[in-house]
Amino acid sequence: MDNENEQTGGQSGSKDEAIIPATPSDDDYAREADAQSDIEASDGGEAFAVDDDQGEVFTEKDPIDLFRSWLALAGKHEVNDPNAMALATVDRSGMPNVRMVLLKDVGARGFTFYSNAESVKGLELEGTPKAALCFHWKSIRRQVRVRGTVEALSAEESDEYFASRSRGSQLGAIASFQSRVLDERETLERRIEDYDAIYKDRDIPRPDNWHGFLIQPTEIEFWVNRPYRLHDRKQFTLVKGGGWKNVNLYP
Numbered sequence: 599m600d601n602e603n604e605q606t607g608g609q610s611g612s613k614d615e616a617i618i619p620a621t622p623s624d625d626d627y628a629r630e631a632d633a634q635s636d637i638e639a640s641d642g643g644e645a646f647a648v649d650d651d652q653g654e655v656f657t658e659k660d661p662i663d664l665f666r667s668w669l670a671l672a673g674k675h676e677v678n679d680p681n682a683m684a685l686a687t688v689d690r691s692g693m694p695n696v697r698m699v700l701l702k703d704v705g706a707r708g709f710t711f712y713s714n715a716e717s718v719k720g721l722e723l724e725g726t727p728k729a730a731l732c733f734h735w736k737s738i739r740r741q742v743r744v745r746g747t748v749e750a751l752s753a754e755e756s757d758e759y760f761a762s763r764s765r766g767s768q769l770g771a772i773a774s775f776q777s778r779v780l781d782e783r784e785t786l787e788r789r790i791e792d793y794d795a796i797y798k799d800r801d802i803p804r805p806d807n808w809h810g811f812l813i814q815p816t817e818i819e820f821w822v823n824r825p826y827r828l829h830d831r832k833q834f835t836l837v838k839g840g841g842w843k844n845v846n847l848y849p
């Protein structure tokens with residue numbers, strides 16, 4: 599190849615540097631630190647430090663409590679969906695797959711999301727009921743990774759969540775053959791209209807193939823950005839018989 603753009607499939611004639619930010623130089627780090635201290639000074643020290651030492655970030659001993667406190671902080675700073683997480687699964691051949699879903703509950707038993715059990719993710723989880731999650735909150739420059747086993751939530755709990763959703767979202771769940779080929783948008787819209795008419799004066803029941811999934815964590819890793827890629831990492835591993843042990847990891 600005599601042209602870099604051909605290698606990367608670029609169409610615009612611009613080089614990759616135009617879209618991939620350069621790795622920060624010493625000057626960039628110094629500028630970021632100055633900008634951060636200006637913000638803090640103008641905000642009476644209330645501003646949240648993202649580029650420099652964030653202070654004590656591993657504030658709780660229990661990883662679920664720690665996760666909840668980081669999610670609460672992310673909720674104050676993210677532009678939207680602080681509960682969005684990448685969900686990784688594998689297919690029968692071991693080929694990984696990943697997509698975003700929304701966390702709907704988190705507590706001692708694990709992390710919950712809702713989806714269609716006949717979607718690609720649903721079928722992959724049926725074949726291999728193990729998953730990994732990754733949260734990345736750009737605004738606070740933190741990441742949390744979770745690995746664990748997966749099981750379906752009870753019908754009662756799924757019913758309760760389904761009933762709390764807007765009618766439009768309920769119709770969407772019932773009308774969508776999630777992840778299967780759709781010939782044209784109108785087909786989906788027609789299906790929604792049809793179900794809307796069928797359930798005109800009635801509550802929409804939860805479809806059997808739509809329910810909650812619970813990821814029961816065996817490993818949770820917390821990562822926080824530090825200058826020069828010297829990030830802080832703390833990994834919690836579930837101990838047989840109960841409780842968690844934790845270690846720090848090199849960045």
Ligand SMILES: Cc1cc2nc3c(=O)[nH]c(=O)nc-3n(C[C@H](O)[C@H](O)[C@H](O)COP(=O)(O)O)c2cc1C
Nearest residue numbers: 679682697698699700712713714717718719720777
């Ligand atoms: C921010 C975000 C949140 C999402 N949340 C969900 C969700 O909670 N449940 C879901 O089924 N799909 C959700 N999706 C759509 C999935 O990423 C995906 O397109 C869909 O579930 C089909 O995935 P699959 O073919 O691997 O099963 C979300 C997408 C984005 C970008």
